[in-house]
Amino acid sequence: MRTISVLNAKGGCGKSTLATGLAAALAWEGYQVALGDLDPQKSSSDWVAARPEEYPPVTGLSADDGPVRAPAGTDFLILDTPAGLSGSELGQVVRRSGTLIIPVLPSYVDIRAAHRFLGHLFELKAVAEGHAKVGLVANRVKPHTIVYRELTGFLESFRAPFVAHLRDSMNYVRAFNRGLSPSDLPAWRAWPDWEEWEELMSWVRSRRSVGKGG
Ligand SMILES: Nc1ncnc2c1ncn2[C@@H]1O[C@H](COP(=O)(O)OP(=O)(O)OP(=O)(O)O)[C@@H](O)[C@H]1O
Ligand SMILES: [Mg+2]
Secondary structure (H helix, E strand, C coil), rough: CCCCCCCCCCCCCCHHHHHHHHHHHHHHHHCCCCEEEECCCHHHHHHHCCCCCCCCEEEECCCCCCCCCCCCCCEEEEECCCCCCHHHHHHHHHHCCCEEEEEECCEEEEEHHHHHHHHHHHHCHHHHHCCCCEEEEEEEECCCCCCHHHHHHHHHHCCCCCCEECCCCHHHHHHHHHCCHHHHCCHHHHHHHCCCCCCHHHHHHHHCCCCCCC
16 A cells, blocks of 8 residues: 655645545546545545545545554555644654655745745655655646746755646636545546646656655
8 A cells, every 4th residue: 555645834735635636536547545634624524525426436534533544455545634744743644655745836935834844854764765755746836927937946946856736726626625626527627637637646656756665
């Protein structure tokens, strides 16, 4: 089983959107997927609860009853984490993950916060020694804006690969509310999102995204 965590101490940068989107994309590929919600806000638990039966299933796991454990037969455990994750809680999430996905928004406040967060992350032994591999994702991108160009420069200069950019689209907002994500939407509505997700998924499928932690 692979464990992929979506994290960034900054609130509202798209952790739950990416965690649920990743769970749906992998479920469409035929994998058994569990989505662990470590956030007391329970956004991804709400998403699982709203997910219609006719779509590829994602098993929701809550942290209410102790540490999240995936059922036997799970291929991918995706962990959605809360804002403000730091210290020993951050360390625990990182140690149990082979892959870490960090969404960052194109805003100066978010870029500065991501700089600090990534600094802490790379000081952790599990990241420094390649136990967990990090991929950076620019989220809610509006192309041709100066701040997006600055975000691109920042992400490209970092020690981890810049693996995808996802556009700012109402598809995410509407789909989330119905327990869906871009992979679940029809092509005529979501083909630009599918193309962007393919960048992220090809990194997730590649060995480059798999740390020694699996
Ligand atoms: N690419 C996108 N396009 C448009 N809206 C988006 C996109 N990504 C996220 N959003 C919206 O931004 C808001 C915050 O996203 P989300 O809940 O995924 O962030 P989060 O990092 O999980 O937040 P929190 O730190 O509170 O857990 C939501 O309303 C979501 O629908
Ligand atoms: Mg969230």
